[in-house]
Amino acid sequence: MKRAIFTLTALLLTLCGCEVESPYSGYKAHFVFDATIHPYNQAKSPGQYICVRKGANAGQYRLIDALGKETTVSIPQIQLQQSQFYYGLGGLIIGTPMTMDGNIWAFDWACPSCDKASSRLKIDRTMGHATCPDCGTKFDLNIGGIAIEGKSRPMWQYRIFGPDNSLVIQN
Secondary structure (H helix, E strand, O other), X not given: OHHHHHHHHHHHHHHHOOOOOOOEOOOOEEEEXXXXXXXXXXXXXXXXXXXXXXXXXXXXXXXXXXXXXXXXXXXXXXXXXXXXXXXXXXXXXXXXXXXXXXXXXXXXXXXXXXOOOOOEOEEEOOOOEEEOOOOOOEEEHHHOOEEEEXXXXXXXXXXXXXXXXXXXXXX
């Protein structure tokens, strides 16, 4: 009986052409951080977002804190030996939305409409919005990266795992 119900459900979904689009990006991401240490702790404050992307040199990444200050960070050798770091297509936007459940979210920094690493979203840190400099689409980070101006799918998301404050972003 269960098999018949499953088969019928699969057949109905196939016939109606229904497809559920995953909110998660297909671009490779793997980033490890301790959310108790500055500036990563800013990402735990509602409405605050930090951004990270690959640095100019191997073993480095660029971090923009919640105030917009940019810093180059060297990855400790022990972490480099344990795993590779990947930053999605355009980098990562990490923060806690004002209107969500209080959990940290991670989005791709690249516009999902343009789908280019160079189409890095401009963050309005006072409103929690992100705007594409190429196509003009505006997204609201506080409601899951949904487009509020222009037509686009929501921003790509990445999963966040980890106990307490030691967090890993990956897909």
